Amino acid sequence: MRQGAQDARAHRASGRLSVVDPAREAAVEVLTAVREADAYANLVLPVVLRRHGLTGRDAGLVTELVSGTIRRRGTYDAVLAACSDRPLERVEPAVLDLLRLGTHQLLAMRVPPHAAISTTVDLAGGRGTGGFVNAVLRRVSERDREAWLRQVAPPRAQASDRHDAVVHSHPVWVVAELRRALAAAGGAEEVEALLAADNAPPRVTLVARPGLAERTELPGEPTPFSRYGVALEGGDPGTVPAVAEGRAGVQDEGSQLVALALAEAALEGRDGTWLDVCAGPGGKSALLASLAAGRGARLIATERQHHRARLVRRNLAAVPGDHVVLTADGTRPPLVGGGVDRVLVDAPCTGLGALRRRPEARWRRERGDLKALSRLQERLLAAALDVVRPGGLVLYATCSPVLAETERVVSRTVRRRDDATLVPLDLGIAASAGPVPGTVQLWPHRHGTDAMFLALFRRDVPSSA
The missing domain is CATH 3.40.50.150 (Vaccinia Virus protein VP39)
Structure with missing residues (x-):
């Protein structure tokens, strides 16, 4: 069992907490696996959802909590650094996961501030840790995302890697390398569009394997470049018969x-x-x-x-x-x-x-x-x-x-x-x-x-x- 879940369940059992939100508890479990085991969230997430019995809207909430927290980590760390009385490198990694999770709810989701803060404090467990999480997230809640970006993002000069790194949540060196690659493709000015695209969850794409399946039997919109592909609007691709039978795949x-x-x-x-x-x-x-x-x-x-x-x-x-x-x-x-x-x-x-x-x-x-x-x-x-x-x-x-x-x-x-x-x-x-x-x-x-x-x-x- 992961440490965050252990702490939360222990305190819940002792009567000091009300019920810990299962969707957020599942999100913490995925974030912990990503951090501790170098797991990929898209591979761990279905396993955790099944283990917690989460489907429908609850599963969608976990997916957004996990993917948004990971994608926007760079931006959130800049905000948290401005709100914390200690350097982030001195914050326990499991607690930093919780702070990022709470910040994502405050700055990118329609979660009321009191709910975002209280549910994250519940997950933190112990009085000392909970107090720290509560204090930091209350400071985060004082501004919206755009106001925070005006404060923590360096002024944007022309082709400013540091500015784009904070705003679009990429390491500075990655921004610089992507800018160079785009310049070689005649599009150095497109870097912000590329960084924004990196942060947009893609649609699930299926492929009909020739001789085994026809594209017409797959649900979704035909892909523009591959004559074997379709893009799903939603749903579980594993429920598509051709995918379940190995005649088609996610690709x-x-x-x-x-x-x-x-x-x-x-x-x-x-x-x-x-x-x-x-x-x-x-x-x-x-x-x-x-x-x-x-x-x-x-x-x-x-x-x-x-x-x-x-x-x-x-x-x-x-x-x-x-x-x-x-x-x-x-x-x-x-x-x-x-x-x-x-x-x-x-x-x-x-x-x-x-x-x-x-x-x-x-x-x-x-x-x-x-x-x-x-x-x-x-x-x-x-x-x-x-x-x-x-x-x-x-x-x-x-x-x-x-x-x-x-x-x-x-x-x-x-x-x-x-x-x-x-x-x-x-x-x-x-x-x-x-x-x-x-x-x-x-x-x-x-x-x-x-x-x-x-x-x-x-x-x-x-x-x-």
């Missing part, structure tokens, strides 16, 4: 386009073996395998972590064909060089292109992560080029627009390899040109997708051969 439209870009690229010669490197959890693998099966090809999926390899197998369970899932390191795939026709390298990255769906990623990453990640990405791409046959295709993709993970990896690969040619990629989508000519960069604020980057390579015979 962002940008991820669908990654699989389609590789599958639909023109290829001369044989086309019987496809490889998905870093395949977990398997959404793109399932779409690729479905497309491959329709052509009599098979997919080999490799994933370094055992538990993620199991997820890939589960995703492929309903797809017909002789597909294989291997637990293997993508930098050393257990395949004979030249034996593969198409390869997807969906490389590990900062995930800064998917902050709409996984907002906690912005608080977990540091600028120093970029160097190690870009080196890994280059190694994965090099291994894929080694294993694909001459004339074969490799699609490099990241869920990040950061130049160190896109332009740098592509440019360094082209310079180092005389057997790798960058093939111009055009998805027919406006304003999607990438930072290297012929590459593609999608954007949440432009296209309504995750910020997926795509670059297509052809393996050539080395000039020294």
Whole structure:
């Protein structure tokens, strides 16, 4: 049991509190898992809701409490720092979770101040902690969000990373990297629109897996770019029969386009073996395998972590064909060089292109992560080029627009390899040109997708051969 829930239940049992609100108690449990176990809120939330028996409006309240508290953490910390008599780094992490939770209710939800404060104090439990939480949140309640932003956000000069970081709740270094990436795409002035899009919860998108389901049997509005996708207006996607049966899945439209870009690229010669490197959890693998099966090809999926390899197998369970899932390191795939026709390298990255769906990623990453990640990405791409046959295709993709993970990896690969040619990629989508000519960069604020980057390579015979 998490510490916040322990404290609350102990005090409730002792008679010093009335009933602790179950929705807020569930929200604290999710926030604790995100902080202590590096969990993702969108994965933990359904489990916690089932455990607490929360549905309907109560489930919606928990979702808003959790997602809003995580997304707006940067803004709320600036406000809390102005309202606390002690530095935030000296506040116990569990108490800081509660302060952020209460601040979200005060500044972003239609919760009466007395209710937001009292329910948060109830969760805090002990007299000393409760008194501190009560005092800080009362100060927060003295102004609305806009008034607080006028006080705590640095004055906005032109291209002010610090101002935008506080207002839009992103780390300063992330704002700077996103601004650079947008400048490379001809849109440096769009940074506020991108940051705002990062804080807007996306609609759930489904994909009909070819040969298994038709898009017309899925509820929702057809996606504009993927002919297999629909966007749901609401509801639990698990109740859709095709999803429950594995004939369709939950998948962002940008991820669908990654699989389609590789599958639909023109290829001369044989086309019987496809490889998905870093395949977990398997959404793109399932779409690729479905497309491959329709052509009599098979997919080999490799994933370094055992538990993620199991997820890939589960995703492929309903797809017909002789597909294989291997637990293997993508930098050393257990395949004979030249034996593969198409390869997807969906490389590990900062995930800064998917902050709409996984907002906690912005608080977990540091600028120093970029160097190690870009080196890994280059190694994965090099291994894929080694294993694909001459004339074969490799699609490099990241869920990040950061130049160190896109332009740098592509440019360094082209310079180092005389057997790798960058093939111009055009998805027919406006304003999607990438930072290297012929590459593609999608954007949440432009296209309504995750910020997926795509670059297509052809393996050539080395000039020294």
